[in-house]
Amino acid sequence: MGDIETFAGDLQTFASTALVTSEADTLRNYAVDGILPRFVVTPTNVEQVGHIVALANQHGLSLLARGGGSRMSVGGLPEQIDVLLETNRLTRILEHEAPDLTCHVEAGLTMAALQARLAQKGQWLALDPPDAAQATIGGLLASNASGPKRLRYGSARDLVIGLHVVQANGELSRSGGRVVKNVAGYDLNKLYIGSLGTLGIIVDANFKLHPLPIAERTLLLTFTNAGDAMHMVIALLGSLLTPSAIELIDSGAASDMSDFFGVHLPTNGYTLAVNFEGGAVTIDRQLDETRQLARKHAALMVDDLAGESQSHFWEAIREHTQGSVTCKVAILVSQVAPYLQTVEQVCRRHDLEAAILAHAGNGILFIELRPSDATPRLIEAIAELRSYAKEARGSLIVERCPVDLKRRINVWGEPGSDFFLMQRLKNQFDPNGTFVKGRFVGGL
């Protein structure tokens, strides 16, 4: 256990304007899977982040960074958290070079605030994860959050062009830069994205931006079975039509969306939402040809969304990817239909219910399992679903679940044969174990 008293004293000296609290009531709001931090420190600038991390390192304390807190459920149970470093005061937009389609922003800025600013110049950061109002840039990158439009734009790894990261010894280091093409040195951006703060703390980021689409439309199609729906998806992906998002919604998720978001979809069979962006003439043709393709795949037309109803629909989709027990499965697109059948069988066997949303064109499924307190049954079901995912060349991680369940499962699954290389990286980047352990793959 580190020397917490001298740490607090030193903080006064080196980061006097940082907010520090150790009040029990406040700390409770920052608990991660029931583990309370001993201190919450909120730096007001990047330099202070460096000082705080350096002090934690020197005093042998463990430190965890937090943005808006919307993704703290991701990962395994943390070991001790001495210092929780909150980044939400680092909110500056350092640059928006609109004619270059790039920007440079601090990590504590929320996604919504950034998008609002970029929209003034007709641009956006092409990431559409849930919780834009709460989630910060740093948290989204550290947890590699994404949304339905990753089909067209890719995920954080395809959009980040530079990062500043505070290392475990408190030093600030840069990777990448502010230009869209750059192969100077190792591409450490990729390493930090999704590393859940185990290698360093992202304090600012440079992004490649996209123009806001001129027009956008969404077709809703219903299929009586998953096989037809996924054949349609494969046909779409192999066509010229280039949809921006393809979301598959099962009956469980459809009734949730009706209950919680007032979005009414058929509650039997599978709904496919196909989104197109671009010029009006092009979209008309894309919709037309998608309808023709849909008829060949025995689909029923449900709706053609635009404007408000379209935004509301996609909002509901994004938010629905987070429930109480949420498994994120990544498999091959061709395996999605059989996998959905497997989920049904597994649920029947263990007397569970599932609600499933999928970024169908990416082979990424969010499976909500219920009831969330059926711990022993959930454990078995998750193990089975994971082994089927592996057979389909994929993986299953549990993105959210009650602490009871988390204590008894490995949310990431067993690490692969490349784990020793990840361990070596962690040892190099954080030799003293300053960044809180336990949450990342293999307990890193």
Added chain:
Amino acid sequence: MSITALPPTTTPLFERISESKKEDVVRDLSALLGAKYVLHTSYDLMLYEYDASIDRCTPDIVVMPASTEDVAAIVKIAASYNTPVVPRGAGTGLSGGAIPVYGGIVIVFTRMNRILEIDYDNLRAVVQPGLVNLHLSNALNPQGFYYVPDPSSQRSCTIGGNAGENAGGPHTLIYGVTTNHVLGLEIVTPEGKIVQVGGWTQDTPGYDLTGLLIGSEGTLCIVTKIIVRIVHMPEAVKTMVAVFDTMDDASNTVSEIIASGVIPAAIEMMDQMILQAVEADTHAGYPMDAAAVLLMEAEGLREGVAEQVEQIVAVCNKYHARAVRIAANETERQLFWAGRKNAFGAVGRISPEFYVQDGVVPRTRLPYVLRRVSEICASYGLRVGNVFHAGDGNLHPLILFDSHIPGEIERVRKAGHEILEVCAEAGGTITGEHGVGIEKQEEMALIFNEVDLRVMQQVRQAWNPHQLFNPGKLFPMPGRCADIKQL
């Protein structure tokens, strides 16, 4: 002396292998691969002493494995003799990545050049590192698909080399570079272990090792298998050539096209010197008296392409384009591109040697930086031509020289360094797609400070602590191979 300044010579990382030790290594390797696939005479090795950059250094042994297991066994043999290993694709690299600066073993992948699997439903292909880039698209085209990254050397460069350098190409403007198209790798570590990283699916749990390894220039691992994304060929492609009387008009056109939110599939620029060389070589129909030409391509659905072409032409006209010509058919389109893709070779007609830089700048800074490039070269009395990926802000100034003129190499080196300084000051980087290799080791300090470089070195320390793989690259290093040849 070499075109790149030699770093201060202290103790080299590796001693040159002795003749007797070399005999032992050759014996072990021959037992593994068969004598036919182990080259070791100076006659046979000469071909492998250089790539498309300027430095050279002869390896001691060249091996041609047939399988991943062969590669792993080679690495183990190399480790047991403490002999460095350098992987090599087609040797088209422009930064010296494949040059064995301490000699040792060069692994050549010509026998590992197969497409192992193509899965059209899931839009994936699995290939061996020695596969020539264009051969993958050629195999996919009949089904209507292709592999996007298209370096100008794509008729000869390999996908393994592309992965090592994170290669780009003209069409990476909207589609991204190699790293955006690779999902997983099979690699061999310096211990000779075969490891799978990433995979067929997205978001594999754990650190994004695939992302880290792409562009690591052979300094972390040896890639033996690559899982790539394939995409549908576009329905319509329109290729345009816009002719300008000033460089400023051409670069302002680029920056306005990007700023307006129209992102074409490619925007390439060629200046007068390059046009003259290209015309003499390819007869593509480029005007030889123009100050600059933009070669642009719009692709996608017919309707979208028509719209884009209209917008692009409008911007060109706003900036006083003398003419905008749209390729009438595929033959003409191929001719336009042949001119561009053969440009480096064509320059051989007007200069015995050239030195190409690869800086990137924010696109809005192109007019300023291009002016500075010509000023710098003029101040050293050197001729320069520009042919580059303007849409990405990725410059390729070709400085022409003749190494027989005393002092010329030194002037070229200084001019190159100053150009990269300007790129760095303009908020850019020193290399957009060619890599650091041995050529830009010193220039790393223009964009990264000591802490940044130390953090990167931690990665090499984690993976390749004794620098068995591609030693003496990427970072400023003490000591060099004693027989790096003089020009």
